[in-house]
Amino acid sequence: MVKPVGIPNGARFTEKFTHVIDSEGNKVALDDPRVWHIWTLDAGLYTQLILKNRFARRGWQFRLAPKNSKETMQLAMSLGSGRECVPCVGIIGATCKDMLENRSHKDEISIYYNIDQDGPCQNGGFPVIWSAIAQRVPMDNVVFLTWPSQRNNYINRGEAMAADVVISIIFGDLLDEAESSLKVLAKDKKSALDVFEKETHIFMESCKEGKQRGNFYDAANLLVIEKAWRRWTKNVSKIPLKSTVEETPRVLLFSGGNLLWINYPVTDYFIEQGVIPKQVDLSEFFGWLESEDIVRYGFARGYTEAIGQYNFIRLAASFLNPGNWKNREMGLRALRCRWHLWLLDFLITRWRKMGTASGLLFDKQISWNEVTFAGNKHSSDAGYHETCANVGRYVLSAQGDVFDAVVNVSSFNCAPAMNTAAIVRHLASSNDMPYAAIDMEGPWISASQMTLLETIAVQARRSRNKKNQGKRSEPVGEAGSLLSPLTT
Secondary structure, eight states: OOOOBSOOSBOEEOTTSSEEEOTTSOEEETTSTTEEEEEOSOOOHHHHHHHHHHHHTTTOEEEEOOOOOHHHHHHHTTTSOSOSOHHHHHHHHHHHHHHHHTOOSTTOEEEEEOOOOOSSSGGGGHHHHHHHHHHHSOOTTEEEEEOOSGGGHHHHTHHHHHHHHHHHHHHHHHHHHHHHHHHHHBSSHHHHHHHHHHHHHHHHHHTTOSOOOSSSOOHHHHHHHHHHHHHHHHHHTTSOBSSOGGGSOEEEEESSGGGGGTOHHHHHHHHHTTOEEEEOOHHHHHHHHHTHHHHHHHHHTTOOSHHHHSOHHHHHHHHHOGGGGGGHHHHHHHHHHHHHHHHHHHHHHHHHHHHGGGSOOOOOOOOHHHHHHHHHTTSOOTTOOSHHHHHHHHHHHHHSSSOSEEEEEEETTOHHHHHHHHHHHHHHTTOOSOEEEEEESSSOOOHHHHHHHHHHHHHHHHHHHHHHHHHHHSOOOOOOOTTSOSOO
């Protein structure tokens, strides 16, 4: 008999995640026409569309759940308690809306992808929440909670599935950044976006060429993608711009994963003001998710600081030490995570460099290690929460010259975001970088928050004008170290 795994609600995965078991007990392949894979995270449209094409290479049917809105959040209130964090409410609402409107027939097996992770963040309680919802919504052939991670060997598809997610996230981040720049800088916005969408569609089609076989990544497909990315860069660079990204004010929006569900009105507002908004890359949030075993394994070995937890040589030596073999499985996961984080940084750096010639990319890649080490000087990462990374992102951004202002855009009941605001408030008082923090209840902003954002936009323009004047009047010197102290 196959041992069920996950939330029993009529459908469930087999123990090894090779198949799904429907309500009648039948084993069904994941590429069966009855099976639909539904993505519920507000991960950015381009990330989701590329992921859809990556799933298509496997013959898997893929559907996007509705993005977060007042409607979906109100719908979630019928199932939740109202005390869940905004991302949780958004996912519940998107899932409910999809079940009500998009399930094509009663025999459909719906697999909903959302975060399954342990820790002090509220998403650590998602399995309990979904278990309760499964009892209240006894629908056949539904799997409410699954997530590709090392614990299920990425839905038993190994490094190939991990690569699919990474490719989707990295290029989604780059395309989001490019689109924001274009909306601010294009001479003719409509025609520019038409060209951008056409070239982006051609690029995304390259992401589903071929057919994925086995659990190892198809290197030939990677060459196809890189060729298409170079083509995209060349053709998009021909779009007429009224200025360059270097001369245009830019603002960073950060606060961790909860930013995904609430950023829309803030992003749109800055674009209207002629300031290029940049959300912290989704890859940083996924880096945090991937780092869980590194932090836990390091803490179990007595390392309370990030620099010890992430040291590859120490990780490898500890794994090979017979005295640590009782934690051998976790040690192997930690080593694999460390490899993934290095590869993530390598690929982001490589593909960002390729896309720079488009004239629409401006950010500089900062590795997960740098972000964590910088944040760890002000906040412990031993509890495995986003505060450390959020603080690190602020510190490095405030010290750099990429952005002209920083805004902490957080949901009002996200504990790591609130902790971030408390720490950054002190750091910002000793720094010249314009900074503001706003607490949001959902993807909408109040009149007072809009006034605050207007002030930040003015300060960002003033800061960029000053930098532009300095560059025209002074010789260019070497950039300062990103890890230099923020305060003296």
